[in-house]
Amino acid sequence: MELRKAACEGGPVFDRARQAVLNVFYNVDLIKVTVGDGISPPELTAIVEEAHREHLKVADHAIDTASIQTAIEVGADSIEHGNKVTDEQLKQMRDKGIVLDSDAHLVWQLFHEEH
Numbered sequence: 001m002e003l004r005k006a007a008c009e010g011g012p013v014f015d016r017a018r019q020a021v022l023n024v025f026y027n028v029d030l031i032k033v034t035v036g037d038g039i040s041p042p043e044l045t046a047i048v049e050e051a052h053r054e055h056l057k058v059a060d061h062a063i064d065t066a067s068i069q070t071a072i073e074v075g076a077d078s079i080e081h082g083n084k085v086t087d088e089q090l091k092q093m094r095d096k097g098i099v100l101d102s103d104a105h106l107v108w109q110l111f112h113e114e115h
């Protein structure tokens with residue numbers, strides 16, 4: 001209970017995100033969030049901070065280039081799908097140790113689109 005109270009002292013903007021992580025961290029190995037699905041970048045940052053405090057990884061579902069950039073900037077541990085990832089973003093991810101967990105759609109794009 002003290003942990004929950006302390007974690008929410010960052011201000012009301014972050015309470016919802018921090019509380020969401022605290023509500024589940026006892027029973028999970030990973031937090032997956034969808035970037036751009038009504039969760040603001042400050043809330044995503046709060047989720048990442050809270051998850052990392054609990055030694056959990058954060059996987060960000062991000063398809064388009066803007067969402068992928070947000071995921072990189074908030075400190076996600078992995079980017080799921082990443083369909084529209086750019087070469088520059090791949091370099092940023094490499095430098096920050098962020099994993100790209102792509103799917104068949106991205107592989108299909110690599111072989112069917114000009115680069």
Ligand SMILES: [Zn+2]
Pocket residue numbers: 061062080081
């Ligand atoms: Zn996903």
